[in-house]
Every structure is written in structure tokens, then in C-alpha cells.
Amino acid sequence: MDGTARAGKQGRTHGRGGTGRARRSKRAGPPAPSGTAIGCGDDGISSSSTARPGADDVSLQKPKEVEVVVDSVTITDNRNGQTIEIPIVDGGVSAEEWSKLLPGIWFYDPAFMATACAESSITFIDGDRGILEYRGYPIQQLTEQSTYLEVAYLLLYGELPTAEQLDGWVQEITYHTFIHESMRKRFLEGFHYDAHPMGILVSAIAALSTYYPDAKNIFDPDVRHKQIIRLIAKMPTLAAAAHRYSVGMPFVYPDNSHDFPSNFLSMVLKTPESRFEADPVLVKAMDALFILHADHEQNCSTAALRVVASSQVDPYSACAAACAALYGPLHGGANEAVIRMLTEIGCLENVPDFVRSVNEGHGRLQGFGHRVYKNYDPRAKIIRDIAYEVFEVTGKNPLLDIALRLEEVALADEYFTSRKLYPNVDFYSGLIYQAMGFPVEMFPVLFAVPRVAGWVAHWVEMLEHNTKIARPRQLYVGHRRRDYVPMSSR
Numbered sequence: 001m002d003g004t005a006r007a008g009k010q011g012r013t014h015g016r017g018g019t020g021r022a023r024r025s026k027r028a029g030p031p032a033p034s035g036t037a038i039g040c041g042d043d044g045i046s047s048s049s050t051a052r053p054g055a056d057d058v059s060l061q062k063p064k065e066v067e068v069v070v071d072s073v074t075i076t077d078n079r080n081g082q083t084i085e086i087p088i089v090d091g092g093v094s095a096e097e098w099s100k101l102l103p104g105i106w107f108y109d110p111a112f113m114a115t116a117c118a119e120s121s122i123t124f125i126d127g128d129r130g131i132l133e134y135r136g137y138p139i140q141q142l143t144e145q146s147t148y149l150e151v152a153y154l155l156l157y158g159e160l161p162t163a164e165q166l167d168g169w170v171q172e173i174t175y176h177t178f179i180h181e182s183m184r185k186r187f188l189e190g191f192h193y194d195a196h197p198m199g200i201l202v203s204a205i206a207a208l209s210t211y212y213p214d215a216k217n218i219f220d221p222d223v224r225h226k227q228i229i230r231l232i233a234k235m236p237t238l239a240a241a242a243h244r245y246s247v248g249m250p251f252v253y254p255d256n257s258h259d260f261p262s263n264f265l266s267m268v269l270k271t272p273e274s275r276f277e278a279d280p281v282l283v284k285a286m287d288a289l290f291i292l293h294a295d296h297e298q299n300c301s302t303a304a305l306r307v308v309a310s311s312q313v314d315p316y317s318a319c320a321a322a323c324a325a326l327y328g329p330l331h332g333g334a335n336e337a338v339i340r341m342l343t344e345i346g347c348l349e350n351v352p353d354f355v356r357s358v359n360e361g362h363g364r365l366q367g368f369g370h371r372v373y374k375n376y377d378p379r380a381k382i383i384r385d386i387a388y389e390v391f392e393v394t395g396k397n398p399l400l401d402i403a404l405r406l407e408e409v410a411l412a413d414e415y416f417t418s419r420k421l422y423p424n425v426d427f428y429s430g431l432i433y434q435a436m437g438f439p440v441e442m443f444p445v446l447f448a449v450p451r452v453a454g455w456v457a458h459w460v461e462m463l464e465h466n467t468k469i470a471r472p473r474q475l476y477v478g479h480r481r482r483d484y485v486p487m488s489s490r
């Protein structure tokens, strides 16, 4: 699920189940008691790294096949003794092969705790060791040496751009930052004066599909490329517009003489001055935050994007769905929740009591815990360092000391250590955003601006790998057929 198991090459050389490596057989002897056993190797738990002597009767009868199966699991249907051996490839086993033995028996996995929904070569996470890489490049190196637009290119095309490629890419993005005037005047200004900027952004992304009907032609690579450029380029403009509108400030047009992060800061923060020049430290911090948020493999919003895009809808509608997923407090809304939590704690003395109350089941420690990271989120470490640089310019956010103390107390508490709950990306990012002058409502918007690069990279990857519609199964637990009860008899 989290991609932690990067399979050895052996699995790959044996190919997918469809190549005939998965073998179905009838076990000799009487059927086992009703039920299904999933076995890996002899003891039913460990996976085999060599041929498995005596693993099942059929393997013994077919020694040639045993020789070639390296990493595999054997599943036995105890109702009839049938077995199937499925290779473990890239850390996963094929559900298609499982279904050959067990049609109509579904994995029950509502939150995808143990289900890989895609093969992907975009982002690698090792949650136990706290590793994050985009296309194989460590996030630390990218944050220190790259720019967000360069990283967006890397996510999409798999390689770092040459100087010439980067120039062309930046040029294209820069000249697509404007939004249609009617979108600004008639659509954005139609929102209630105090609308949440994330609500505006979700709707605005969806509305883009009405301006670019050609986007429906998703199998044309040139059309696809154009929408990708538009999405990456227009996100900062829409985000800034949503902010300005929600605080009652006039819209600021993009200034194409700025670089990407400076242009965004200008559109957000510009007051009457003719040209807004953000402090270079803040520009660098903004760009680094964009890089850190650009992708995170199959997170909630990206999974939402893949499901919605699998219907072959246009990318604006799919990205709007992803953005809606990002709005939730368990996902992109957590950085907003962190600031509210720190403000509520109020002072250092209250930290131990707050941690104790979480420990006793009263709420959650926002910005802590992650489905994949069972170690310190590497992004949180980088963001903590960026915070100190930003505070040199903006002055220290008074909530920082509370956050540091909270981290210290929580990481010394058995409740958190036993559950492997560590600070995640949201724990420190809000402190920076707040120090830079963003209201808390803008925090999820700031997350969404760069995440669109990840969404479109996954969109392209998905279209190239698989065009089947995502359609999970359910375990039906309701009534079976019963006759309608007239109102008078209820």
C-alpha cells in the first residue's frame, strides 16, 4: 500500500500473473475445513525466496514450475482444496489471479489499508524509514537544489529537464497564468463575500472545463499537454484570486516578469505599489514548500483523482474532485487545524495537559500521524528548518515554541510512540504560512497549488497504463428481497 516494499528484480523477470506464472491446482487428499487459507511458503506466512520443497503436492508434481517461481504466495480454497500460486511482483500480488481461484470473493478493505490501486513510477515512500523520493531523487536534494517548476517537469516526464527543456517549460507555464476575464468577473465574483477560498478554488478548477471544452479529448497527447500547462499555470492565479476575494481585496493580474513563486506572492500580497518584490528568503521558502507538496503517491486526493479520471472525464473535473478531497481536515485541512489547536493550547504550560487529554481519547493531535509514515515525515523536518529561515525575515511566530514543546512531549509519550505517531508535513507548514501573512483558510489552498503537478502526473500515468473504469465491489450486508410495505401497515 505504501510502496515500502520495493521488490527485487526477480519478481519482474517472472512477469505478471497473466504470463502463466500463477498456477491453479487441485490439492490431492481430502479438502480442508471450510474457509480459505493464504499461505506464503511452508508456514503460510513467510514468502519464499527459493523453490519451496514440499510446499504443496502439485508443486512436487510439477518441479519445472517450482524452479521458476521465486517470490510467491499460495492460496488454498479450503472449501474444495483448490490452490493457486501467485508471484509477488514489486511488493504486490495480482488480485486478478486471486479472482481466478475465488470469483465473487472480495477483499474487504474500505480505506485501502492493504490495497495497491496503481503501479506507479512517480513517487517512492518508505514510511518506516522516513524516505520520500520523486522519480528516485531524494526530497531533500530537490528542495535544496531545484525549483518547483523543474520538479513539476520531473514528476511529469520522469527526468530532470535540460536547460533548454526547462526554459521552454517555464516559458509555456508563464504565458498561461491568466484566467479568462469572464471567469474573474462573472464566476469568481459570484461567490458570497465571505466564501472559504478552498470552496472557491474547488469550484473554479471545475469551471475551467467549461472554458476549455477541447480538454475532453484526453487521448490526444497535444491536447493533454495543453491542459497540464493550463492547470499548473492557472492554479496560483485562481488561488490568489480566491484569497483576494475572500478578504475583500482587488484582483491582481499575473506579472509574467516574475518567476513562479514571486508571481504568486505578488498576486496574493500586492497592495498599491506598482510592482511587488517579495523578500528572496520568502520566495525561496514558498518554492520549497511547493516542491514538498508537489506529490505524495496514492494519497487521498490523488486516489480521488485516479478514480474520477478513470471515467475518462476531462482533467479539470478530475482535479476539482482531487482538490475537494484535499479540503478535508484529515488531509489538506490539517495544517489549518494545527494552528487552531496551537492557538487553543495558548501557552507552554498547557502542553502536558493537552497531550494527556489526547492520550485519554479527547480529539487528535493535529499534524501528527500518517497512514504511510511510521517515522518522522521527512517533509516535516525540512519545513521545520525552513521555518527558522522565514522567521528571520518575518519575526518568530509565537506559536512555534508551543509546537516544539508539543512535539517534545508527544514524542516522549508512550501513546504516541507505541502508535508510531510523528509530526507530519502539516505540523510546521501552517506556522510559516501564518508568519508570511496568509490567513488559516488559505492553508489548504497553498497545498493545492503545487499538488496539481502530482495530480496531472498521475493522470497521465494512469491513462497510459490503464483505461479501465475504477469500480470497487462491496460486501452487501443489508436485507435481501422483501415485499413493499404499504404506508398503512408500517
Ligand code: ACO
Pocket: 329, 330, 331, 332, 334, 358, 363, 364, 365, 366, 367, 368, 369, 370, 371, 372, 419, 421, 424, 425, 426
Ligand atoms: N492524534 C492522536 N491519536 C492518533 C492520531 C493523532 N493525530 N493519529 C492516529 N492516532 C491514533 C488513532 O486513534 C489510532 O489509535 P487506536 O489504535 O488506539 O485506535 C491509531 O493512532 C491509528 O490511527 P488511524 O486513524 O487508524 O490511522 P490512519 O492511518 O487511518 O490515519 C491520519 C492517519 C488520518 C493522518 C491520522 O493520523 C490523523 O487523523 N492525524 C491527524 C490529522 C492530520 O495531521 N492529517 C494530515 C495527514 S498528512 C496529509 O494528509 C498531508
